[in-house]
Amino acid sequence: MSAMSNSNWDRRSVLRAAMGLAAAGGLAACGSNTGRGGGSGSGKALTQYFHAYGEAGTEQAIKRYAKAYKGGNVTTQWITGSNFESKLFASLLTDKAPDCFEFHPQLQLIESGQVADLSDLINPVKDDFNPADIQSHTVDGKIYGIRMIDDPQFFFYRKSMFEKAGVEVPQTLDELVAAAAKLTTDKVKGAYLGNTLHSIIDPLIWSAGAQHLDDKNQIAYHTDAVVDGFKQLRKLFTSGDLLLDAPTDFWDPSALNQGLAAMQWCGMWAMPQMQEALGDDLGIFPFPKVGDAGKLSVYNGGWSMFVNAKGKNVEETKEYVKWLWIDQKEYQEDWALSYGFHIPPRTSIAESADKLKSGLPAEGVKLFNEYGNFDNIGWTQASRTAMEDVMANCVRKGGDPDKELTKADAKVNRELKKLFG
Amino acid sequence: MSTITKDGVSNPAPAKAAPAKPRRGLRGSPTFNFWLFTGPFLIGLAIFVYLPILWSFYLSFFEARFTVTPSEFIGLDNYVLMLTDEDFMGSLGTFTVFAAIIVPLTWATSLGLALMVNRLRFMRAFFRSVFFLPTAVSYVAASLVWKMSIFNGVRFGMANTFLNMFGIDNTAWLANPDPPWYWLVIVTVRLWLQAGFYMILFIAALQNIPQELYEAAAIDGAKPGWQTFWHITLPQLRATSTAVILLLLVAAYQAFDEFFNLLAKTTWGRPPLMELYYKALGDNQDYGAGSAGALILTVLICLVTLLQGKFMGFGRGEESK
Numbered sequence: 001m002s003a004m005s006n007s008n009w010d011r012r013s014v015l016r017a018a019m020g021l022a023a024a025g026g027l028a029a030c031g032s033n034t035g036r037g038g039g040s041g042s043g044k045a046l047t048q049y050f051h052a053y054g055e056a057g058t059e060q061a062i063k064r065y066a067k068a069y070k071g072g073n074v075t076t077q078w079i080t081g082s083n084f085e086s087k088l089f090a091s092l093l094t095d096k097a098p099d100c101f102e103f104h105p106q107l108q109l110i111e112s113g114q115v116a117d118l119s120d121l122i123n124p125v126k127d128d129f130n131p132a133d134i135q136s137h138t139v140d141g142k143i144y145g146i147r148m149i150d151d152p153q154f155f156f157y158r159k160s161m162f163e164k165a166g167v168e169v170p171q172t173l174d175e176l177v178a179a180a181a182k183l184t185t186d187k188v189k190g191a192y193l194g195n196t197l198h199s200i201i202d203p204l205i206w207s208a209g210a211q212h213l214d215d216k217n218q219i220a221y222h223t224d225a226v227v228d229g230f231k232q233l234r235k236l237f238t239s240g241d242l243l244l245d246a247p248t249d250f251w252d253p254s255a256l257n258q259g260l261a262a263m264q265w266c267g268m269w270a271m272p273q274m275q276e277a278l279g280d281d282l283g284i285f286p287f288p289k290v291g292d293a294g295k296l297s298v299y300n301g302g303w304s305m306f307v308n309a310k311g312k313n314v315e316e317t318k319e320y321v322k323w324l325w326i327d328q329k330e331y332q333e334d335w336a337l338s339y340g341f342h343i344p345p346r347t348s349i350a351e352s353a354d355k356l357k358s359g360l361p362a363e364g365v366k367l368f369n370e371y372g373n374f375d376n377i378g379w380t381q382a383s384r385t386a387m388e389d390v391m392a393n394c395v396r397k398g399g400d401p402d403k404e405l406t407k408a409d410a411k412v413n414r415e416l417k418k419l420f421g
Numbered sequence: 422m423s424t425i426t427k428d429g430v431s432n433p434a435p436a437k438a439a440p441a442k443p444r445r446g447l448r449g450s451p452t453f454n455f456w457l458f459t460g461p462f463l464i465g466l467a468i469f470v471y472l473p474i475l476w477s478f479y480l481s482f483f484e485a486r487f488t489v490t491p492s493e494f495i496g497l498d499n500y501v502l503m504l505t506d507e508d509f510m511g512s513l514g515t516f517t518v519f520a521a522i523i524v525p526l527t528w529a530t531s532l533g534l535a536l537m538v539n540r541l542r543f544m545r546a547f548f549r550s551v552f553f554l555p556t557a558v559s560y561v562a563a564s565l566v567w568k569m570s571i572f573n574g575v576r577f578g579m580a581n582t583f584l585n586m587f588g589i590d591n592t593a594w595l596a597n598p599d600p601p602w603y604w605l606v607i608v609t610v611r612l613w614l615q616a617g618f619y620m621i622l623f624i625a626a627l628q629n630i631p632q633e634l635y636e637a638a639a640i641d642g643a644k645p646g647w648q649t650f651w652h653i654t655l656p657q658l659r660a661t662s663t664a665v666i667l668l669l670l671v672a673a674y675q676a677f678d679e680f681f682n683l684l685a686k687t688t689w690g691r692p693p694l695m696e697l698y699y700k701a702l703g704d705n706q707d708y709g710a711g712s713a714g715a716l717i718l719t720v721l722i723c724l725v726t727l728l729q730g731k732f733m734g735f736g737r738g739e740e741s742k
Binding site for chain 2: 083086093112114187195198243245246247381384385388392398418
């Protein structure tokens, strides 16, 4: 019989030890570090959700701001992966829902009572915000989110490659397809629009002279020009001049930086990384016109902060978001300009931001102001998914765009009926 | 009572077995012990499996967008919606294609590996471990390695680098459904991940085959190799094969991770669970329709399993010996 068998660790001892450990664990939980720490405040424990930004230092920055808040103990959930929306929506149905979270303005959040009215926080400083940002967050006179950053998206291109191929900056989608063909070599593809092509759906609609919804919240995207736009994109997709299946998606500048493509659809957030990799060999241009009635367009994306209306600490959370996203201008400037480049939605901060006053960043701001289009709050995730299916089915799979748009119409109308009756 | 040996030495009488102490109270009750050990498991099962199933059944009759405590009863509308939904019905077709490829391929590969490893005289444990190790890798991690390292569409992807050596241009393995190269990526990652596990099952079954059968066959003139395999080994593996195929089929129904990570946001190559994920937990957040789809899928899996058991004679393995 081994010595082990004579051990004093009989069943009762093991049970006693386990109970002791459990008790110690319980006592430890009463201490300072419960795993929910992150802030230094002595008030309520609050939780905020952020999607994982690609720029280095962003996670640390958000946690640093939260730690500086004295009115509560704010924990940050930094959600990696591509399904931030799913995790957020699922958690909003549970007791573990975040107290505040970043997202885009969407009506279903308001209709389902998931986000709190923040008008009382924003109204005193409303005039200092970009009016389009305020409008895109307003329903029936109430403002439901605080814009944190504006993110214009446009084409970035390698000037040297354009010069070498004798290509001018394209003004129309036809010219873009032709330029991609001229720019393609055995090492470099002409263009990269992301692996799923989802990021260019909105610009395609705007550049075709259409809108997602009209003033009466009826479908306005199903036009001949949009159909033609999808057909031209299919031509580009099958031409062999488009970079497909890159290791990273459109939001990451690697495809352009590594010389895999001569032009790439991306956001202004990646501009510092591109400038560091490519120096002055970098230019930008808006999404080109689609059809005769088209116009150049830029997607003014971005992220906003919302307060969970069904949370247990709504008032405390409102105090926190007011403190961070209205009062703390230095943090807002740091968040917008120290990691990637974003345009601060506060006019006073945007106007004083030296980094945006010259060179390519200033050009990005110009495109934002001249050609920018903002989110429509009635265009929700369900409608977005319907249009993403159109892109997948007619551009990547070769289906008929008109038929695919008709299928999307049915889904979008179902959504609109639920939202607007 | 003592006994007398040949030498006349009396042996001590064997000690009587000590009478069992009467067990006292609940601790001595087999019923109590049964519930003590199975109770926590049953409680967990009830809370985390049966209750959600019942709640899902309840939700399937309600309009439940962005809520799991709905109030608008809509009868069978969610079932009608799912059964007329092109995407959901198409996902059943995707599953059929996937199962038709992955089930026989994994069965054959794992059986082949088992036969090879079982014949090894040296380093058998090493090779068993080598083939079994992928089982410990997460589907998400493996999918990302396949997507970003081996089968990405640029010139430095491993597969494309290999093809470039023969002058073949880069292939977009996952971006383009025509031709459907994505099946190669999906099937190879799952094959790599699960063949080792089923290999272990087959090795156990191979070691249970009586050696006398092979000896008798050899005496009767059976040639070792294909003839022996076909007439002795394979029939003896019938019960294991049936179980393996059943497990593979159920696993194919449950396929999600590799499809989700390799083909996110496509409209093709969506198996049923991925379709339900997008319906219920993805952007649409329609828990009513998602629940109806989940119940339709459950009924379908039960039917297929019962039919497969009937045709392949699950549980008749012992009789066939």
